[in-house]
Amino acid sequence: MSKMQPKIISTLKAYSKDQFFKDLTAGLIVAIIALPLSIALAISSGVTPEKGLYTAIIAGFFVSLLGGSRVQIGGPTGAFMVIVYGIVAEFGVAGLTIATIMAGIIMVLMGFLKLGAVIKYIPHPITTGFTSGIALVIFSSQIKDFLGLKIGEVPAAFIEKWAVYLKGIGTFDPMTLAVGGLALGIILLWPKVNRKIPGALIALIVTSALVKILNLDIATIGSKFGEISSALPKLTVPEFDLVYIQMLLPAAFTIAILGSIESLLSAVVSDGMIGGKHRSNMELVGQGVANIMSGLFGGIPATGAIARTVANVKNGGRTPVAGIVHSIALLLILVVFMPLAKMIPLTALAAILIVVAYNMSEWREFKSLLKSPKSDVLVLLITFFLTVLVDLVVAIEVGMVLAAFLFMKRMSEATQVNIEDFDASEEKDGVPVEVHRFDSVDLIKVYEINGPFFFGAADKFISALGELGEKTDILVIRMRHVPIMDATALHGFKRMIEICQRQKTKLIISGIQDQPYKVLEKAGLIDVIGEDHFFTSAVEAVDYANKSVKAHKSGIDSRVL
Missing domain, CATH: 3.30.750.24 (STAS domain)
Structure with missing residues (x-):
């Protein structure tokens, strides 16, 4: 049974000065990694850039303070981008705030009801199907900015989106594409030079400087959003409307389930790296509180970020102190450097998210699952195509029901x-x-x-x-x-x-x-x-x-x- 006690309590009992410096180093490096990702994910989710940082700061702090993992790093992730964008498009930022807080409450209840172990019963073809589907949707959403297409508003639906892209492909801007290609090249090749400093950060610095020095006519965060606020996040309690709550409940459940799956998966991966064992129910409580606080302070949904958690472990982080350092460092960056973010080219952010989409796609796993029994392949493909063509909520619901029926059929045959x-x-x-x-x-x-x-x-x-x-x-x-x-x-x-x-x-x-x-x-x-x-x-x-x-x-x- 998972112990209902934050991991930070047990890890600090034998805390040493040597471990503090390791956590400090790991936290600073993870903050540098989280900076460009948080901004890019916020913009692609349909909200302003600073909301991505608010999420990484607030949610990241509470995930480390109250979570059940020694090394988990919380913040915005690509998995939420699709559903967040849909909520913002239909209900606005106010609706997203309510959905985020509701999702946090659901996760807290799941933790106290000891449902941490239940998440593992979600079939692998479903998680692979919707994760690969989300990756394709993320990739598709970046084409306009990466190529600099002059086509106005892009439809949300996948097929209509690509129809608009193909129709307006002749409007692409060679210079925008060149800068985006440069950013993509830096991200892919930089690890051969230095693995400590993330290539995404180098790509943003180089392309921003290039656009500024050469005075290139390329879309930037500033040209799209104007001045970027460096103000500290403020506590704002939204007005809860019963009709809104009923309409947003399915989306809130999806955020809660998706966040639970990703955070617990990240915790399992990190356990294997450090030889530890996370507390799944406490992790859900910590993630839930993190999402509640993120919503109250103007952020978006958050969960455990696998890539950032792995980076934390590889750089010496072994206690939740590293995650807290990562949040404090991002807070300082927000206050001091956020106004400079307006110079970042949108095509460079698109390049970052294209790499994120590729890493999320799990195409090798997807390919191997196609050799599974026909029932599993059916669940995989239906979940994938529904995620891409219809909606993530529908994809998970249909995938779970279909998987359950097929499982019962197999059991009855046995x-x-x-x-x-x-x-x-x-x-x-x-x-x-x-x-x-x-x-x-x-x-x-x-x-x-x-x-x-x-x-x-x-x-x-x-x-x-x-x-x-x-x-x-x-x-x-x-x-x-x-x-x-x-x-x-x-x-x-x-x-x-x-x-x-x-x-x-x-x-x-x-x-x-x-x-x-x-x-x-x-x-x-x-x-x-x-x-x-x-x-x-x-x-x-x-x-x-x-x-x-x-x-x-x-x-x-x-x-x-």
């Missing part, structure tokens, strides 16, 4: 109801025990259920009951391989009992496990069947059945047996 004459053997204490053939096979039928006995498989059992002849004197149900049964299976059991009572057929249960027994007991069926008709092994059931048949033929009342 569960078998066999009718046999009981010429078999079974093990008792690991030793094979011969189960002898019944003396009167025509009067006895044996049904063996193999696998989970639930609603997906209950119809097989009910259909098999149709083969129960009127001459059957004894029906033996072998349940040694039934770990669980549900209400539908219980209904099938009741029907079986009614048939047996109508045809005066004696019912015997063999090898029933704890959970199915408790289900029958709670329903009062143990007394109906008769507790003396339950046997731990098939050997005992066979002996009892043979004695009953002999007694019946001899005219002895079998009820005394």
Whole structure:
């Protein structure tokens, strides 16, 4: 069970001066990495640049202060870009604030309800499908700025967007493309020069200086947003409207689920790197509080950022102090250097997000999943195409429902109801025990259920009951391989009992496990069947059945047996 205590409490008990300097170094480096990403993600999400920094500062601080991971770095990520853009387009920034706070509340509740471990049950094809879909949408959203297309407002829908791009491709600006290409080249090649300083930051500095010195006529943050505020984020409580809440609830749930998946995945990855173990439920609480505070201070949704978390670990960060340092450093950058951000070319930011999209795409994983069973491939492709062509919320909902139905179908196929004459053997204490053939096979039928006995498989059992002849004197149900049964299976059991009572057929249960027994007991069926008709092994059931048949033929009342 995940301990409900922030990781910072346990990590500071044996904190040292040497570790502080390592955390300080890691925090400063991660802040430099987060700076261009936060600005780029904010702009592409449909909000002003400083809101990206507000998110990294506020959310990043609370993720480290209250989270369940030693090294998690929180902030805005590409996964939220699509849904945030959609919320802003439909409900404005006020709607986004409400959705962010609601998502935070949902995540806090998930943490306190101990749902941290439940997130792992979301099928891998779904996460890969919507992540790859988001990557394609992010890439598509950057084409206009990267090429400098003069085409006005771009539609939000994927197909319409590319139709506009193709129609206006002749309006691209060679100089804008050249600067964007330069930024892209720096981002890709800079790691060969220095891995400590992120290539994205170097790309922004070089291209901004180039545009300023050469006075190039290229779109910048300043030309699009005007002066950039360096003011500290202010606490603002939005006006919650019931109608707004109802309309934004699906989006809030999507943000909460998406944020939970990404943050816990990031925590698992970092655990493997440092040999630690995060507290999943506490992590959800920390992420939830971080999103609530981000919304209250003008930020956008946040989650654990895998790339920044990995950078933190690689640079020596081992406690939440590194994440707090990263937030403080970004706060200083906001106050001192934010006005300079107006010189950043939009094409350079587009180049950064194109790289982010490529890293998110997981195309190798996507390709390998295409070799999976057809049902998994179906879930993968449907989730991917719905994310790209319709909506992320719809994609996750449909993907989960489809995956659940396909899982139930596979489970029902794995569960078998066999009718046999009981010429078999079974093990008792690991030793094979011969189960002898019944003396009167025509009067006895044996049904063996193999696998989970639930609603997906209950119809097989009910259909098999149709083969129960009127001459059957004894029906033996072998349940040694039934770990669980549900209400539908219980209904099938009741029907079986009614048939047996109508045809005066004696019912015997063999090898029933704890959970199915408790289900029958709670329903009062143990007394109906008769507790003396339950046997731990098939050997005992066979002996009892043979004695009953002999007694019946001899005219002895079998009820005394």
